[in-house]
Amino acid sequence: MKLREKTLWMLLALTVGGCGGNGDAAEDAMEGEEQGAAVADDPDIAPAGESTGLPAGFELRLDNADAVATDYRVMDMGGTLHVETGPAGILYNPTNTSTGGDFEASGEFTEVGAPANHREAYGIFIGGNDLQGAGQQYTYFVIRATGDYLIKRRQGEETTDVVGWTPSPAITASTGGADVTNTLTVRKTGDTVHFLINGTEVTTVPAADIDTNGAAGVRVNHNLNVMVNGWTFTAM
Numbered sequence: 001m002k003l004r005e006k007t008l009w010m011l012l013a014l015t016v017g018g019c020g021g022n023g024d025a026a027e028d029a030m031e032g033e034e035q036g037a038a039v040a041d042d043p044d045i046a047p048a049g050e051s052t053g054l055p056a057g058f059e060l061r062l063d064n065a066d067a068v069a070t071d072y073r074v075m076d077m078g079g080t081l082h083v084e085t086g087p088a089g090i091l092y093n094p095t096n097t098s099t100g101g102d103f104e105a106s107g108e109f110t111e112v113g114a115p116a117n118h119r120e121a122y123g124i125f126i127g128g129n130d131l132q133g134a135g136q137q138y139t140y141f142v143i144r145a146t147g148d149y150l151i152k153r154r155q156g157e158e159t160t161d162v163v164g165w166t167p168s169p170a171i172t173a174s175t176g177g178a179d180v181t182n183t184l185t186v187r188k189t190g191d192t193v194h195f196l197i198n199g200t201e202v203t204t205v206p207a208a209d210i211d212t213n214g215a216a217g218v219r220v221n222h223n224l225n226v227m228v229n230g231w232t233f234t235a236m
Contacts, residue, residue, distance in 0.1 A: 054091075055081070061131050062089040081228040083220045090125055090138070092217025096233035098126070098188070105216040106185040107231040111224065114145040114174035120221040121150060123184050126193075127211025139210040140219045141186055141195050147173030149202060151195065153210055162210055163203055170200035188212050189236075 054060060055076040060069060064087055071086030083091065096105070105124050123142030130136050137155045139162065144150075149171065151163040174180050185196040193205050193212060216233050220226050 057093045057095070058091055059094065059132070060089055060091055061136065062087050064088070077227075079229075081218075081231070083218070083224070083226045083228065085220050085222050085224050088120075088219075088221040090128070090131070090140075090217055090219045092125075092128060092131070092215050094215055096216045097128075098213050098216065098235065100213050102188050102190065102236040103212075103216070103234060104185060104187040104236060105233045106183065107218065108181060108183045108229040109143075109218075110179055110181040110227040110229065111145060111174070112179050112227060113177055113225065114180045116145060116174045116176040118145045118174070118224075120144060120224050122220045122224055122226050123149075123218070124186050124216065125219045126186050126188075126216045127213060128215035128217065129211070129213075131215060137211055138214065139212075141184060142219060142221075143171055143182055143184065143197065145174035145180060147171045149195075149197065151203070151205065151210070162205060166202075168197060168200075168202050170197040170202055172198065183230075186216075 054074050058074070060072060060074075062069060062072060067087030067089070072089055072091075073084045073086065074091060075082040081091075105126055107124065109122055111118075111122065121142035121144040123140060125138045125140040128136075128138040131138070135156055137153075139151065139153045141151050142149065147169075148165045148167050149163075150161070150165050153160050153162055172180050172182050183198050185194075185199075187194040187196065188207060191207050193207050193210060194201055195203050195205070218228055218231070
């Protein structure tokens with residue numbers, strides 16, 4: 001897919017780092033990618049500055065050990081990240097890490113040319129540990145163009161739903177081929193983690209039930225064209 005020349009300007013306070021299935025064919029295929037987790041010595045796990053051309057400071061972890069890192073393309077457009085996939089994976093900057101206190105991770109996600117029936121997802125992950133190893137773990141909060149969100153936890157090669165696919169009127173869903181923009185926020189305050197879409201809290205989860213301490217970044221599933229604007233990670 002050819003990269004579109006599209007500029008979204010913003011201040012990137014701290015740089016970034018990014019679904020599960022309910023039974024349809026596309027999501028089953030995605031889950032298959034997740035189950036093929038890459039291991040630490042896989043050549044397709046490429047830190048910043050190597051063959052993927054990642055912006056400085058970023059690291060990439062692909063779901064599938066057989067995926068090709070250069071098929072996960074990232075362009076820094078004046079602070080906005082333009083991500084085109086390829087294989088599914090997470091993108092992050094290790095400096096965006098929670099060490100145990102409260103925090104907020106937030107970003108504006110624009111799916112470029114989102115078809116109404118495209119069921120691949122994108123969003124935020126938190127609590128990332130051992131992200132380049134066999135014991136990787138994190139929790140992710142993602143949406144898809146059909147107007148649903150998902151919260152899921154990954155531990156090694158296993159993934160489990162925290163909140164299964166749930167429709168929400170807070171999501172700006174695709175109407176068929178136009179760009180759609182949604183702001184996702186994950187906020188930890190005390191013993192509770194709050195999940196917001198476009199400023200509306202869609203659910204809360206006890207912090208003890210998910211991963212919170214560790215790296216935060218973005219997750220983009222396969223065959224997507226997504227702009228990430230206004231990313232912030234703030235310890236509170």
